[in-house]
């Protein structure tokens with residue numbers, strides 16, 4: 372088969388990288404994958420991609436089986452670093468992976484990987500956010516063996532606290548069900564972005580790298596209170612600014628360094 376596949380190269384700026392991700396997501400929504408679909412590549416092309424990796428974005432996403440970044444953004448081999456945990460929560464190993472991606476240098480002391488964007492990618496109907504809500508509203512018995520799952524729940528709790536603070540004075544339909552899970556998940560992304568903005572290794576990478584929050588709507592979904600958010604398969608990078616709506620800021624919910 373003749374190859375029609377050409378990797379588009381390394382984006383020249385964070386803006387271009389973000390646009391590349393948005394364009395890839397559009398192809399995903401339209402069912403027209405060009406790059407992630409390896410049937411377009413013959414082995415010569417694929418070998419080229421495998422010889423030397425040039426990942427230009429780090430996507431920190433959820434382990435959910437429906438949100439694989441390479442497919443959702445239609446990216447190819449060697450283009451993305453992907454870190455995935457439930458609820459895209461951070462632990463030392465995951466954070467170390469991110470820090471390595473942005474700080475590794477080559478023999479000339481130049482950045483080893485041309486990272487332009489670090490994206491925290493949340494999604495609707497997230498099981499980890501749902502489990503966190505449940506464990507706050509119906510706490511497990513003290514003798515229940517939660518294993519390491521409690522670490523996930525603890526990491527997402529500030530997002531639920533923020534949601535409750537915002538809705539304490541004005542109860543509405545968003546306080547239950549999938550809409551609540553989505554709103555908690557979005558806040559979780561915002562808190563994670565704020566936390567990464569305080570990361571010293573990322574800070575040392577300076578203006579070279581954009582840190583962005585994004586949210587993937589799996590299906591046709593409405594976010595309660597905002598008719599603009601009715602999306603299907605779309606990854607949005609302009610999250611609602613809850614801080615303006617209710618006066619609480621994501622900064623207030625960033626965990627204190629231990």
Ligand SMILES: [Zn+2]
Nearest residue numbers: 433435497498
């Ligand atoms: Zn999830």
